[in-house]
Each structure stands twice: as C-alpha cells, then as structure tokens.
Amino acid sequence: xxxxxANIEEAILSAILAGRIxxxxxxxxxKLADLFGVSRTRVREAMMRLETxxxxxxxxxxxxxxxxxxxxxxREAFQTRRVIETGLLQTVREVPPxxxxxxxxxxxxxxxxxxxxxxxxxxxxxxxxHIHLAxxxxxxLLTEIIRDLTARTTLISMLYQPTxxxxxxxxxxxxxVAAMEAGDLAGAARLMDxxxxxxxxxxxxSAKPDPLASLRELLVPSTFSxxxxxxxxxxxxxxxxxxxHPSTKED
Amino acid sequence: xxxxxANIEEAILSAILAGRIxxxxxxxxxKLADLFGVSRTRVREAMMRLETxxxxxxxxxxxxxxxxxxxxxxREAFQTRRVIETGLLQTVREVPPxxxxxxxxxxxxxxxxxxxxxxxxxxxxxxxxHIHLAxxxxxxLLTEIIRDLTARTTLISMLYQPTxxxxxxxxxxxxxVAAMEAGDLAGAARLMDxxxxxxxxxxxxSAKPDPLASLRELLVPSTFSxxxxxxxxxxxxxxxxxxxHPSTKED
DNA sequence: GCTCACAGGCTTGTATACAAGACCTGTAAG
DNA sequence: CTTACAGGTCTTGTATACAAGCCTGTGAGC
Numbered sequence: 001x002x003x004x005x006a007n008i009e010e011a012i013l014s015a016i017l018a019g020r021i022x023x024x025x026x027x028x029x030x031k032l033a034d035l036f037g038v039s040r041t042r043v044r045e046a047m048m049r050l051e052t053x054x055x056x057x058x059x060x061x062x063x064x065x066x067x068x069x070x071x072x073x074x075r076e077a078f079q080t081r082r083v084i085e086t087g088l089l090q091t092v093r094e095v096p097p098x099x100x101x102x103x104x105x106x107x108x109x110x111x112x113x114x115x116x117x118x119x120x121x122x123x124x125x126x127x128x129x130h131i132h133l134a135x136x137x138x139x140x141l142l143t144e145i146i147r148d149l150t151a152r153t154t155l156i157s158m159l160y161q162p163t164x165x166x167x168x169x170x171x172x173x174x175x176x177v178a179a180m181e182a183g184d185l186a187g188a189a190r191l192m193d194x195x196x197x198x199x200x201x202x203x204x205x206s207a208k209p210d211p212l213a214s215l216r217e218l219l220v221p222s223t224f225s226x227x228x229x230x231x232x233x234x235x236x237x238x239x240x241x242x243x244x245h246p247s248t249k250e251d
Numbered sequence: 252x253x254x255x256x257a258n259i260e261e262a263i264l265s266a267i268l269a270g271r272i273x274x275x276x277x278x279x280x281x282k283l284a285d286l287f288g289v290s291r292t293r294v295r296e297a298m299m300r301l302e303t304x305x306x307x308x309x310x311x312x313x314x315x316x317x318x319x320x321x322x323x324x325x326r327e328a329f330q331t332r333r334v335i336e337t338g339l340l341q342t343v344r345e346v347p348p349x350x351x352x353x354x355x356x357x358x359x360x361x362x363x364x365x366x367x368x369x370x371x372x373x374x375x376x377x378x379x380x381h382i383h384l385a386x387x388x389x390x391x392l393l394t395e396i397i398r399d400l401t402a403r404t405t406l407i408s409m410l411y412q413p414t415x416x417x418x419x420x421x422x423x424x425x426x427x428v429a430a431m432e433a434g435d436l437a438g439a440a441r442l443m444d445x446x447x448x449x450x451x452x453x454x455x456x457s458a459k460p461d462p463l464a465s466l467r468e469l470l471v472p473s474t475f476s477x478x479x480x481x482x483x484x485x486x487x488x489x490x491x492x493x494x495x496h497p498s499t500k501e502d
Numbered sequence: 503g504c505t506c507a508c509a510g511g512c513t514t515g516t517a518t519a520c521a522a523g524a525c526c527t528g529t530a531a532g
Numbered sequence: 533c534t535t536a537c538a539g540g541t542c543t544t545g546t547a548t549a550c551a552a553g554c555c556t557g558t559g560a561g562c
Contacts, residue, residue, distance in 0.1 A: 029514070039547055044514090045299055052300045054392075061514045061553045076390040079342075083393065087338020091330075091444070139327040141305075142334060145396060193342070280544070290517055295544090312523045312544050505562085515552075522545075532535080 003036045008046035011036075013055060016066065016151045019123040023068040023155040027056060053148045067155060071205040074156045078200040081149050082193055084142070085130060089189035092137050095180045099136040103177045106132055110170045122166050127154055129173050153199075160203040169199065254287045259297035262287075264306060267317065267402045270374040274319040274406040278307060304399045318406060322456040325407045329451040332400050333444055335393070336381065340440040343388050346431050350387040354428045357383055361421045373417050378405055380424050404450075411454040420450065 003011075015021045032043045047064045050056045056064050069077065106129055113122040127150045134146040172195040179188035254262075266272045283294045298315045301307045307315050320328060357380055364373040378401045385397040423446040430439035 028512095030512090040514090041546060041548090048296055048299060049303045052303050058514080059554095061512095062555085063513065073392075076392045079390055080392045080396070083338040083342050083389065084335055085338075086342060087334040087336075090341065091334050091337060138334065139330055141324075141327045141331045145331070279542095281542095291544090292516055292518090309544080310524095312542095313525080314543065503562105505560105507558100507560085509556100509558085511554105511556085513552100513554080516550090518547105518549085520545105520547085522543100524541105524543080526541080527539090529538085530536090532533105 003038060003042075005042050005045040005049065008032065008036055008038075008043060009049055012046070012050060013147075013151055016055065017124055017127055017147075017154055019120075019154060019158065021066055023066050023159050025066045027064040027066065029064070055148065055151055067152070068159060069152060069156050071160075074153075074160065074203065074205060075200075077149060077152045077156060078196060081130075081146070081153060082196045084146065084149070085133070085196065086189040086193050088134065088138055088142065089180075089185050089192055092185060094183070095137070095185075100177070100181055102136060103129075103132065103180070107170065107174050107177055110173065114166050114170055123154070123157075123164075126166060126169050126173075156203070157199075160205055160207055162204050162207075163202070165202060169195070172198070254289060254293075256293050256297040256300065259283065259287055259289075259294060260300055263297070263301060264398075264402055267306065268375055268378055268398075268405055269371070270405060270409065272317055274317050274410050276317045278315040278317065280315070306399065306402055318403070319410060320403060320407050322411075325404075325411065325454065325456060326451070328400060328403045328407060329447060332381075332397070332404060333447045335397065335400070336384070336447065337440040337444050339385065339389055339393065340431075340436050340443055343436060345434070346388070346436075351428070351432055353387060354380075354383065354431070358421065358425050358428055361424065365417050365421055374405070374408075374415075377417060377420050377424075407454065408450075411456055411458055413455050413458075414453070416449075416453060420446070423449070 012021070012027070027047065029040045029043045029047070032046075033040045036043070047056060047058070051058060051064075055067060057067050058064050106125075110122065110125045110129065113125055130150055131143060131147050135143045138146075172191065176188050176191045176195065179185075179191055263272070263278070278298065280291045280294045280298070283297075284291045287294070298307055298309070302309060302315075306318060308318050309315050357376070361373065361376045361380065364376055381401055382394060382398050386394045389397075423442065427439050427442045427446065430436075430442055
C-alpha cells in the first residue's frame with residue numbers, strides 16, 4: 001500500500017511518543033522517501049505538517065530535525081499542559097463509570113510494565129495516560145493538542161531528565177484516578193497540577209541544551225547505563241545517520 | 252518582497268479572525284499564487300499548514316475551502332476553549348499590574364468600537380481579547396493554540412449565530428477583568444466559563460449546516476452588515492441569478 | 503605542523519510539467 | 533419537458549528537474 005502523508009506523520013509521531021526517536025535526530029527527506037516507498041514530495045508534506053505541530057524543525061538546506069526544546073520552551077510546554085489538563089478536570093462535572101474503569105485499567109497496565117521492568121513500553125504508557133484522559137473526558141480536538149504536547153514533553157524528558165521516576169508517576173496517576181472516582185474533580189485537578197509540577201521539577205533545565213546528548217542516545221542501546229569503551233567501528237551505524245554532527249567528535 | 256509561506260498563512264488567518272473570510276470560501280491555489288506573486292508550491296505549503304491547524308480543508312481535486320465546522324465540531328471547539336481559558340485563569344497565581352492595564356485598555360477599545368458602530372473591527376476585537384489574555388498570562392504556545400481556536404469559533408459564529416451580542420460580550424470581558432483585578436482568579440474563571448457558555452448558547456446549532464450562508468455572505472457587501480438583525484430568510488429567493496457558480500471572483 | 507582556500511558531494515528549495523479527476527455545459531434522445 | 537450522456541475546462545495530485553547552499557575532505561602555501 002502507498003502510505004499517505006498522514007501515515008508518515010503518524011509513524012514518526014508515535015515513534016517519538018514511544019521514546020524511540022531522540023531529540024535532534026535528523027530526518028532526511030530522501031531516506032524517509034526510500035523507507036516509505038514514496039517520493040520526496042509526500043515526505044516533505046508530512047514534515048511540514050509535523051513542523052506546524054511543533055514536532056520537527058527544518059534547518060535550511062541541512063535537513064529536518066526532531067525538535068530539541070530549549071529550557072524556556074520546556075517551561076512553556078509544561079505550563080501549557082498544566083493549564084489544559086487541570087482545566088479539563090475542573091470543567092468536567094462527572095466522570096462516567098466506563099471512563100473510570102478504562103483509566104483504572106490503564107494504570108494497572110502501567111504498574112505491570114514497571115514491575116516487569118519493561119522499560120521500552122513504560123515511557124509510552126506514562127504519556128499515554130494523559131492522552132487517554134483527554135480522549136475520555138474531552139474531545140478529539142483536545143486529544144490532538146494533548147498528544148502533540150505529550151510528544152514535546154517526551155522529548156524534553158529525554159533531554160533534561162537525569163533520573164526516571166516511573167514508579168512515582170504511576171502512583172500519581174493512581175491518586176488522580178482515585179480522586180476522580182471519589183467525585184473530587186477539584187482535588188484531581190490539584191493532584192494533576194502537582195504531578196506535572198513534580199515531573200517538571202525533576203528536570204535539570206540548567207543542563208546544557210544539547211551538546212551531544214542525542215549522540216549518546218543513538219550510540220547507547222538505551223537500556224545499558226554504562227557505555228562500552230570506545231566502539232570499534234561505530235561508523236556504519238544503524239538507522240538514522242549520526243556521523244555528521246556539528247559538535248566536536250571528541251569528549 | 253517575496254512573501255514566504257508564513258506570510259500567506261498569516262494573511263489568511265488574520266483575515267478570518269477579522270471576519271473578512273466567511274466559512275466555505277474557496278481558496279484556489281493558482282488564484283492565491285497570482286495574488287501573492289509566488290508559485291503554487293508555496294501556496295500549497297501554506298494551505299497544508301493551515302489544514303493541520305484546522306483552518307482550511309482540501310476537497311480532492313476541487314480545491315481548498317475554509318472549514319465549515321459541523322454542530323459537533325462547534326461543540327468541541329467551545330469545550331476546548333472553555334477548558335483552556337478557565338484552566339489558564341485558575342493556574343495563574345497573580346496578575347501583574349501591567350497585564351491588567353493592558354487588558355483594561357483593550358476592553359475600552361472594544362466599547363469604543365461598539366459605541367461608534369464600527370462593525371468591521373468589533374468582531375475582531377472581541378476575539379482578540381481572548382488572544383491577548385492568553386498572551387499576557389500564558390506563553391507563546393498557548394497563544395498559538397488559542398488563536399487557532401478563536402479562528403475556528405469565529406467561523407462557527409458566522410455559520411450559526413443568528414444575532415450578535417457584541418455589547419454583552421464586551422460587558423463579560425469587563426467583568427472578567429474586574430474579577431482579575433480583585434484578585435479573584437477563581438471567580439474570573441467562572442465568569443469566563445459562563446461567558447463562553449453564553450456565546451455557545453447563543454448559537455443555533457440545529458440550523459442547517461451551510462446551504463447558502465456562504466453565498467449570501469459573498470453577495471452582501473459585508474460593510475452593510477448592520478442593515479438589520481434579521482436578514483430576509485426566505486429560502487428560495489435569496490440568490491436570483493446565482494446558479495451554481497462557485498467561483499464568481501472575476502474582478 | 504598549521505592554516506586557509508577550494509572543490510566535490512549531498513541536502514533541501516522551488517518551479518514546472520504532466521496526470522487524474524470533478525464539475526459544468528451543451529446536445530440529443532425519449 | 534425531462535433525462536442521460538459525452539466532451540471540455542478547470543482544479544488539484546504527484547513526480548521530477550534543476551538551482552542553491554552547507555559540510556567535508558583535500559591540498560597547497562607558509
């Protein structure tokens with residue numbers, strides 16, 4: 001089948017949400033075109049759409065790059081999420097039982113992923129909670145907005161988050177759902193505010209914007225914390241090219 | 252100067268916010284290309300960006316059209332605005348005096364436009380209030396979102412609003428600012444909720460989606476829109492010699 | 503050994519050509 | 533008088549060609 005631009009957009013966005021694409025990744029038009037079996041035109045369309053959604057950015061004649069939000073942009077993203085998500089909880093009058101059940105199930109899946117140590121899916125799940133919430137309590141429009149914002153905060157976490165606190169986040173989610181079940185929407189909103197605040201506070205926004213964090217991400221197989229000493233021939237590496245990076249090659 | 256795609260986007264969006272482009276308007280690629288003195292490629296880019304922002308829509312091989320939100324989409328847009336704008340007011344802790352002054356000034360300009368009967372600018376100003384609010388209390392990201400949403404609700408009003416209540420809206424704005432000045436952010440949020448609710452309630456969402464509303468808009472010279480609160484709503488006689496001519500722009 | 507200039511390759515930017523489809527219109531048959 | 537059909541025109545959809553710029557590697561000059 002011929003993938004449409006929407007397919008390409010979705011593929012990239014969901015890869016970002018799943019934490020598979022680090023910020024700063026270069027997305028070459030021709031590479032993507034070959035990969036998806038379409039012409040550059042389609043890829044370009046998808047890229048431009050993603051650019052208006054704040055997911056990628058074009059650097060003139062250099063290529064498309066997954067955004068690397070600055071500290072200020074990070075703060076903006078978190079403020080925006082706080083506004084929308086607390087606003088949503090406070091606007092809603094009652095939570096249908098079906099929604100409650102669905103959210104509880106989601107939290108259960110989260111905990112399971114954490115307990116089994118399924119690192120690859122847990123980041124995705126933690127973000128998904130918020131998307132599910134918007135979908136269940138809000139509408140399509142709101143869900144889309146939250147989804148894009150979640151992609152952004154996912155990238156931000158990859159850039160600035162020194163330690164992951166997956167368990168704590170999942171507990172927060174649980175508390176929020178509990179407050180909703182008790183009919184205390186205002187309390188749920190407060191908890192949500194605190195939750196997002198906690199995540200934001202857990203970032204190190206004074207850290208260097210992005211000197212070689214993305215390079216490291218690409219070279220490290222993600223679950224391994226300790227880097228193997230100088231790789232023999234990391235030259236012809238995996239999927240996205242990483243070898244021409246503006247920064248210095250030595251550390 | 253060669254207008255970039257951003258210029259084209261901005262030109263169209265601001266025209267919509269000002270109420271100069273009614274919903275359902277066809278935007279031909281070639282026409283716009285000639286108008287802006289660029290090639291179709293650029294126009295197409297701008298259109299696709301506007302499409303991802305929910306402002307226009309493409310109908311395959313027929314052209315680009317300014318969106319005509321359905322009743323459901325209208326409700327979604329209003330719910331989203333309610334969520335975000337009340338959320339913003341409740342998230343903010345204090346309002347800087349400068350912001351307060353700026354908002355008061357804006358309301359004053361609104362009232363003036365209403366008193367002098369400046370119909371063309373008052374619709375723009377009423378929407379601008381919300382954008383200014385987001386800009387002053389929030390951040391760039393939030394402002395962008397609110398801007399796009401305001402464009403949408405502006406179009407919705409053109410489709411479904413039987414009577415304009417500019418004066419009432421302006422009063423609402425005044426009350427909201429007053430509550431903010433009194434430091435009662437929660438109260439301001441409640442007033443905002445009621446305000447948006449009032450606007451939404453003032454719509455006739457059971458009305459026909461758009462049989463010939465757009466045609467009527469095009470035929471009426473628009474500056475004469477203060478002719479009467481009630482247009483001749485006789486269904487058959489509205490367009491005497493306007494057979495199916497979608498592109499009547501031969502100026 | 504170091505610096506600087508330049509050329510080559512690779513990437514996006516932009517325009518244009520052509521293909522495919524939708525709508526309109528005029529014509530002819532019933 | 534109504535309806536069906538066919539041709540023409542206008543529109544977007546898509547690919548491709550070429551222009552322009554960035555990055556890198558090389559080699560000469562000092």
